[in-house]
Amino acid sequence: VPIGIGDDCAMISPPAGAAILTSVDTFTEGVHFFSGTNPKSIGHKALAVNLSDLAACGAQPLGCLLALSLPTIDDIWLDEFSQGFRALASAHGCPLIGGDTTRSAPGSGVSITVTVFGMVPDPSMVIRRNTAQVGDDIWIADSLGAAAAAVAVRYQRLSPNQLNLLACDHALDYPQPQLLLGQSLRKIASAAIDVSDGLVADLTHILRASAAVDASANSIDPSLGTSLGACLQARAIPVDIALHALPERQALNLALYGGDDYRLCFTASPKNQQTIQNIAQTISIPLHRIGRIVATAGVTLEQRDANESLQELGYEHFR
Amino acid sequence: VPIGIGDDCAMISPPAGAAILTSVDTFTEGVHFFSGTNPKSIGHKALAVNLSDLAACGAQPLGCLLALSLPTIDDIWLDEFSQGFRALASAHGCPLIGGDTTRSAPGSGVSITVTVFGMVPDPSMVIRRNTAQVGDDIWIADSLGAAAAAVAVRYQRLSPNQLNLLACDHALDYPQPQLLLGQSLRKIASAAIDVSDGLVADLTHILRASAAVDASANSIDPSLGTSLGACLQARAIPVDIALHALPERQALNLALYGGDDYRLCFTASPKNQQTIQNIAQTISIPLHRIGRIVATAGVTLEQRDANESLQELGYEHFR
Numbered sequence: 001v002p003i004g005i006g007d008d009c010a011m012i013s014p015p016a017g018a019a020i021l022t023s024v025d026t027f028t029e030g031v032h033f034f035s036g037t038n039p040k041s042i043g044h045k046a047l048a049v050n051l052s053d054l055a056a057c058g059a060q061p062l063g064c065l066l067a068l069s070l071p072t073i074d075d076i077w078l079d080e081f082s083q084g085f086r087a088l089a090s091a092h093g094c095p096l097i098g099g100d101t102t103r104s105a106p107g108s109g110v111s112i113t114v115t116v117f118g119m120v121p122d123p124s125m126v127i128r129r130n131t132a133q134v135g136d137d138i139w140i141a142d143s144l145g146a147a148a149a150a151v152a153v154r155y156q157r158l159s160p161n162q163l164n165l166l167a168c169d170h171a172l173d174y175p176q177p178q179l180l181l182g183q184s185l186r187k188i189a190s191a192a193i194d195v196s197d198g199l200v201a202d203l204t205h206i207l208r209a210s211a212a213v214d215a216s217a218n219s220i221d222p223s224l225g226t227s228l229g230a231c232l233q234a235r236a237i238p239v240d241i242a243l244h245a246l247p248e249r250q251a252l253n254l255a256l257y258g259g260d261d262y263r264l265c266f267t268a269s270p271k272n273q274q275t276i277q278n279i280a281q282t283i284s285i286p287l288h289r290i291g292r293i294v295a296t297a298g299v300t301l302e303q304r305d306a307n308e309s310l311q312e313l314g315y316e317h318f319r
Numbered sequence: 320v321p322i323g324i325g326d327d328c329a330m331i332s333p334p335a336g337a338a339i340l341t342s343v344d345t346f347t348e349g350v351h352f353f354s355g356t357n358p359k360s361i362g363h364k365a366l367a368v369n370l371s372d373l374a375a376c377g378a379q380p381l382g383c384l385l386a387l388s389l390p391t392i393d394d395i396w397l398d399e400f401s402q403g404f405r406a407l408a409s410a411h412g413c414p415l416i417g418g419d420t421t422r423s424a425p426g427s428g429v430s431i432t433v434t435v436f437g438m439v440p441d442p443s444m445v446i447r448r449n450t451a452q453v454g455d456d457i458w459i460a461d462s463l464g465a466a467a468a469a470v471a472v473r474y475q476r477l478s479p480n481q482l483n484l485l486a487c488d489h490a491l492d493y494p495q496p497q498l499l500l501g502q503s504l505r506k507i508a509s510a511a512i513d514v515s516d517g518l519v520a521d522l523t524h525i526l527r528a529s530a531a532v533d534a535s536a537n538s539i540d541p542s543l544g545t546s547l548g549a550c551l552q553a554r555a556i557p558v559d560i561a562l563h564a565l566p567e568r569q570a571l572n573l574a575l576y577g578g579d580d581y582r583l584c585f586t587a588s589p590k591n592q593q594t595i596q597n598i599a600q601t602i603s604i605p606l607h608r609i610g611r612i613v614a615t616a617g618v619t620l621e622q623r624d625a626n627e628s629l630q631e632l633g634y635e636h637f638r
Contacts, residue, residue, distance in 0.1 A: 007449070007528075008375040008512060009340035013442050016335035021328035024384040024417065024434055030424045056327040065343040067386075067432045098343065100432075105349045108427030113386045113419075115343055115434040123332050130326070193327060209326075 029109030043084030059118030148258020348428030362403030378437030467577020
């Protein structure tokens with residue numbers, strides 16, 4: 001039984017042998033979300049991005065802490081914020097067990113820092129990001145690009161005419177952490193990450209972390225550079241259906257470089273292909289095999305006509 | 320072995336049967352600390368206030384997460400901040416295992432949210448704040464009032480002439496979380512809290528929380544109000560020696576109502592008096608028996624000439 005809000009600390013009593021996973025993210029008005037964003041979405045997303053980190057590790061949520069900095073007490077705003085936060089917390093069994101509410105700095109807006117806790121039954125079940133191997137398949141869950149399209153529209157870099165804008169806005173404002181998928185991939189995936197910065201950028205995080213671990217295991221100087229790369233098939237990248245009226249390459253670029261989708265990208269031995277397809281059926285999330293880990297550094301895109309070397313282009317949150 | 324910075328989550332593997340305690344606090348420029356405060360002090364204090372919550376629960380630190388919002392990247396500032404943070408983390412065996420660094424909202428300053436994790440070997444060893452009993456002694460560790468005097472000087476509400484200002488400033492900027500004391504009080508203290516809002520205010524938190532638990536255990540409507548109070552002896556309150564040149568009542572008021580001292584205030588059965596004195600000797604922190612829990616609501620101060628009913632006057636951080 002966890003001790004809830006009201007004591008100096010909150011308490012979690014994990015089962016014997018369990019490992020506790022934890023993550024923290026700050027979500028600030030004018031930096032991570034636009035002023036005027038629906039407070040329900042802010043409450044949802046501040047928790048969702050953290051739950052997504054638990055998902056990437058294969059963890060089951062246990063609870064969360066909420067540190068809220070507010071310029072003023074606005075009851076309507078707070079009520080809507082809480083609705084968004086609590087609905088997601090409740091859907092994933094992640095009770096709010098403590099927190100801190102303070103006045104934000106003079107002249108500044110809302111800032112939210114959420115800490116989540118989760119568990120895996122034993123430490124060997126954690127899915128890491130630094131354990132991908134040459135020859136592993138690369139998988140992505142569901143679809144990519146819709147959230148990035150919504151951001152591009154809000155910045156007037158993309159016309160809404162060729163989009164399902166409602167679907168794109170929903171993808172940006174209400175990302176769904178893929179917790180069940182993460183838990184199903186324990187001992188199946190060799191490495192995983194949630195796509196927050198963009199597929200190419202986050203895949204590069206897996207490649208670099210895994211190459212560094214390889215180098216260190218083989219007593220190679222890690223500064224000598226990565227020997228792991230990824231080869232992606234252009235036709236296999238699951239561009240979100242909300243983008244299908246866009247020119248093909250434009251849609252593909254949103255899927256490759258756009259962030260904020262919070263889909264799981266994972267690697268796995270080819271011998272697990274059937275198991276992974278079974279998981280996809282069981283949890284009703286399409287899982288797409290989009291490429292393979294190779295021994296040559298960099299991310300390459302295989303296309304009908306020519307192969308292309310992809311730049312690592314991170315998604316700079318609203319900057 | 321905890322997984323450190325660099326993965327989606329940080330990992331803690333607690334011993335079987337352990338309970339995990341966690342706490343979060345936000346520390347914002349212009350709200351919780353003055354602009355221009357020494358960054359080393361900011362780093363120290365942002366962690367110290369959280370470690371103090373672990374201390375009040377009797378927990379041993381396991382690790383912490385740091386969410387840092389910065390207006391700009393100032394390497395000198397960051398270096399000094401890190402020195403303050405890491406020195407305290409290292410002194411208490413509380414490694415930084417993860418975090419998030421983001422740009423702060425346009426026009427605003429630094430904001431720091433620290434989450435700490437600690438453990439007790441089993442859940443029955445957690446010290447709560449809602450378990451004080453009528454007849455228990457009330458104890459306070461070390462001394463009170465120095466941090467509040469420093470705040471009053473900075474607001475020009477108190478002249479520095481009659482103070483050891485250096486000692487007061489140090490108490491405010493470098494509070495020492497009493498972790499060893501908290502751990503020593505497991506199964507000895509009936510309830511504990513760290514004095515952040517002021518002795519009277521924090522003691523009132525213990526009284527209200529404990530009265531509510533009593534009422535609920537005896538099927539009494541908790542809204543009927545508290546039946547727990549505290550009777551304090553004025554001469555037993557350990558006013559900090561840095562305040563001894565002040566008029567007696569002024570110094571006493573700083574000790575009673577001033578916040579930011581982060582000393583542990585705890586209650587214990589009178590049969591534990593000798594054990595508690597032994598703990599004081601072992602860990603070299605003076606422990607003062609300052610009063611008793613009574614069945615009459617409110618906090619009363621017994622003085623040579625007359626008894627006085629004390630107002631609950633919380634310490635409003637810099638407001």
